[in-house]
Amino acid sequence: MTKLSVNINKIATLRNARGGNVPNLLQVARDVQRFGAHGITIHPRPDERHIRYQDARDLRPVVYTEFNIEGNPQHNFIDLVLECKPEQVTLVPDAIGAITSNAGWDTVTHKNYLIDVIAEFKRNGVRTSIFVDPRLDMIEGAKATGTDRVELYTESFAHEYGLGNHKAIEPYIQSAQLANELGLGINAGHDLSLDNIKFFKDNIPGLLEVSIGHALISEALYLGLENVVQMYLQKLK
Template sequence: MTKLSVNINKIATLRNARGGDRPNVVQVAKDCERFGAQGITVHPRPDERHIRFQDVYDLKQIVTTEFNIEGNPTPDFLKLVKAVKPEQATLVPDAPDAITSNAGWDTIRHKDFLTDVILELKELGIRTSIFVDPDEAMVEGAALVKTDRIELYTEAYASHYHQNREAAIAPYARAAQKAQELGLGLNAGHDLDLDNLQYLKNNLVSLEEVSIGHALICDALYFGLENTIQLYLRQLK
């Protein structure tokens, strides 16, 4: 079964919009796990507009499943990850002012940089994953930098799913096959939801984990958090 990691950034966004501590991100993380989530993901950004660095330290104390920290490997981000030592660090090349992640790594152009960062993290026992587009050349480049996993950036798949799902999944299926051939673990994330998730899972070989935040939290407004997590888990069976 593909694991579900719930990204709780949007919970922090809601908290920060009003100030105070409602909703409480630590309690929501505990509840997500209690409701069946197999991981918790956060993506702290330099301006702390949603997840704050202190949240990451607080969450490390209570997460009992897999703790996944995403972000651009700037010095501040790496300092945080090295101090917290999550089970997984996902490296994402997003600009400081990006609303959300919008591209994968050029693993060939940034080979030396990624190799050095990944080595530092793996020496601390942190599993590494890097965000890549569904491009077989980029997957091959990911293998060369010695990452443990890749996370396929699925925005293009989600955008074209309802127009032609076979065409939308095709480059992802090829990238997944290439990852398997190269011995890379496979994650996926971005704009996955209850409509497109099962088809993705059924067509990617060895998909180990998906990270879902925005759509899941939106669905929870209607279905409730516990029921929503169960609905997503059913799509992954």
């Protein structure tokens, strides 16, 4: 079964809108795991507009499944990861002020930088994943960095699938096949939803994990959080 990691950034966004502690981020993390999710994902950004760095510290003893921290490996982020020791760190090349992630790493241009960062995380027992576009050269570049996994950036697939273009899956299939040949684990995320997740999962060989936040929380507004988590788990079998 492909594992489901729930990104709870949007819960933090809602909490921060009123400045208090409602909804309670830690309780949501506890409940999501109780509902059956295999992990919790957070993506702190430098302006802390949703997840705060302190949230990562507070969540560490709460997350008993798999803790995945995403972000651009600047100094503060690296220090946070080494302090919290999550099971996985996902490296994302976010620009300062970006609303959301909008591109994968150029693993060729930034090879040496990624090698150094990944080596530091692996020395500390943290599994690494690199956020990449579905391009064969980027998969090959990722392998050269020493990363354990890649996370396929799925926005283009989700957009085209929504327009009825099922062929948009093809570069993802090719990327996954190459990753499998190279011994890289495969994760995926960004704009995956109840509408497209089963098609994506059924076509990607060796898909280990998906990280879903915005769509899942939005769907839960109508269907309920526990119900939505169960619906994803059913589609990921």
